[in-house]
Amino acid sequence: MVTRVCAMTVNYPMLPKVLVTARLAGEVIDALREAYDLEAHLDDHPIGRERLLDSIADKEGLIPIITDTIDRDLLDRAPKLRVVANFGVGYNNIDVDGATERGILVTNTPDVLTDATADLTFALILALARRVVELDALTRRGDFKTWAPMLNLSREVSGKNLGIVGMGRIGRAVARRAMGFGMHVLYCDPCRLDEALEKTLNAEQVGLEELIRKADFVSLHVPLTEETRHLISSGALQLMKKESYLINVSRGPVVDESALVAALKAGTIAGAGLDVYEKEPSLAPGLTDLANVVLLPHVGSATVETRTKMARLAFENLRAALAGEVPPNLVNPEVLPKRRR
Numbered sequence: 001m002v003t004r005v006c007a008m009t010v011n012y013p014m015l016p017k018v019l020v021t022a023r024l025a026g027e028v029i030d031a032l033r034e035a036y037d038l039e040a041h042l043d044d045h046p047i048g049r050e051r052l053l054d055s056i057a058d059k060e061g062l063i064p065i066i067t068d069t070i071d072r073d074l075l076d077r078a079p080k081l082r083v084v085a086n087f088g089v090g091y092n093n094i095d096v097d098g099a100t101e102r103g104i105l106v107t108n109t110p111d112v113l114t115d116a117t118a119d120l121t122f123a124l125i126l127a128l129a130r131r132v133v134e135l136d137a138l139t140r141r142g143d144f145k146t147w148a149p150m151l152n153l154s155r156e157v158s159g160k161n162l163g164i165v166g167m168g169r170i171g172r173a174v175a176r177r178a179m180g181f182g183m184h185v186l187y188c189d190p191c192r193l194d195e196a197l198e199k200t201l202n203a204e205q206v207g208l209e210e211l212i213r214k215a216d217f218v219s220l221h222v223p224l225t226e227e228t229r230h231l232i233s234s235g236a237l238q239l240m241k242k243e244s245y246l247i248n249v250s251r252g253p254v255v256d257e258s259a260l261v262a263a264l265k266a267g268t269i270a271g272a273g274l275d276v277y278e279k280e281p282s283l284a285p286g287l288t289d290l291a292n293v294v295l296l297p298h299v300g301s302a303t304v305e306t307r308t309k310m311a312r313l314a315f316e317n318l319r320a321a322l323a324g325e326v327p328p329n330l331v332n333p334e335v336l337p338k339r340r341r
Contacts, residue, residue: 016322017080018061021047021068022087028311035319036061053077061318063087067280070094075102083321085314089113089301090251091331092224100335107317107329111169112309113301118173120300121249124273125162125217127294128245129155134291155216155243155270157181163215165208165231166222166250167193174219175201186211212239217247224251234259237268245271249300252277257284264290275300 018036020029023044032038039055041047046067056062056078064070066088075081075098083105084094091108099106127133131154138144138152158181164171167189175185178201185203187193188211193203208231212218218240222228232246232255240246246269248255257278263269271292277283280298287293301307317327326336 016060017058018063018318018322019055019059020063021052022065024063024087024311024314025308027308028315031315032063032318036322056081061085061322063314063318064093066090066093068093070099072098075099075104083107083318083327085318085321085327087310087314090223092251096332100332103335105321105327105330105335106332107314107321107327108331109310109313109317110329112313113306114169114173116303116306117170117249117300118177120275120296121170121174121219121221121247122177124247124249124275124294124296125157125219125245128247128271128273128292129157129217133294157183157217159183160216161186161214163187163211163218164203165189165211165218165220167191167203168221170249171219171221172197172201174221175203178202186215208236209239212236213241215244216241217245219247220250220254222250222254224253229253230256232256232260234262237263240269242267243270245269245273247273249275252280257287260284261286261290264292 015035015037018032018038020032020038020040023042029040029042032040041051052068053074056074058080059078060080060082062081062083063085064087066086070084070093072095075095081104084099085107086094087109089108089110091106094106096106131152135152160183162178162183162185164174164185164187167187171187171189175187178185183202185201186206187203188206188208192205198204220232222231230253234256237259246260255278260272261284264272265286273294275296276298283295288295301310313329317329320327
């Protein structure tokens with residue numbers, strides 16, 4: 001008897017193709033590989049515009065980072081794209097209107113970076129007031145020769161006025177940290193906090209000009225929009241107290257960086273702490289020459305815990321969108337009726 005073996009062809013469903021433009025937490029990359037046909041740029045250097053455009057044509061999902069420009073040119077080259085799951089709370093790198101017109105969901109990663117960014121804000125406040133970076137350099141140079149009552153003086157943080165421009169999640173988290181220093185919080189935001197919360201935080205809503213005039217520390221926590229671009233201009237800096245400090249952990253173009261350099265050189269304000277820059281990663285000429293600034297390389301959310309949470313959230317946003325669900329952090333809900341048609 002002859003036994004005939006017949007080959008049977010099994011057609012497995014095609015996995016959605018996904019592009020990730022930067023190295024993320026290993027566990028998330030592993031999960032993406034298991035669930036999708038993944039192309040990943042596993043490097044800490046930018047993917048580059050050319051590769052990004054070349055890679056997007058057949059992708060249904062995209063996880064970019066905030067330095068990737070997702071504009072109409074790219075969207076026009078991505079006929080299959082269904083979701084842009086941005087790795088970051090800000091999404092000014094994405095043409096959201098263009099995505100919405102094409103029925104593409106756009107998501108971000110809020111909430112999970114609130115505490116890390118608020119912590120860094122206070123690190124900058126303390127570093128500026130107590131001249132931590134400047135005096136560290138002095139000590140390393142061997143210029144610490146003696147202790148004297150009026151030598152290497154700095155400023156106190158406790159009991160001072162903290163001005164918070166933008167009282168969203170991060171602004172409120174900064175205000176909570178200010179409670180431990182007995183600070184009075186002046187805040188500028190279109191929406192007023194609940195009266196009970198204002199009392200708890202020792203916070204008072206004021207206009208931007210009043211905040212700038214009265215605050216010992218002006219801390220920026222606003223998104224980048226046409227209204228907030230150069231919100232802190234030469235004129236605003238002239239209104240600040242001579243012994244006050246500016247902290248920016250939001251977006252670089254919120255501050256006119258050239259005007260800031262001029263104000264710091266002239267002693268118009270006492271100092272500045274910056275984690276973001278107007279033409280990042282480039283810095284305005286003269287900024288690095290100043291001893292009264294603390295400069296960080298955009299590390300507001302750069303803790304192991306937070307960056308892992310951000311990657312997980314970006315993955316969950318992507319997964320939900322590709323499964324036909326509403327992602328937890330959808331920034332353009334108006335796109336949903338377009339997708340139903």
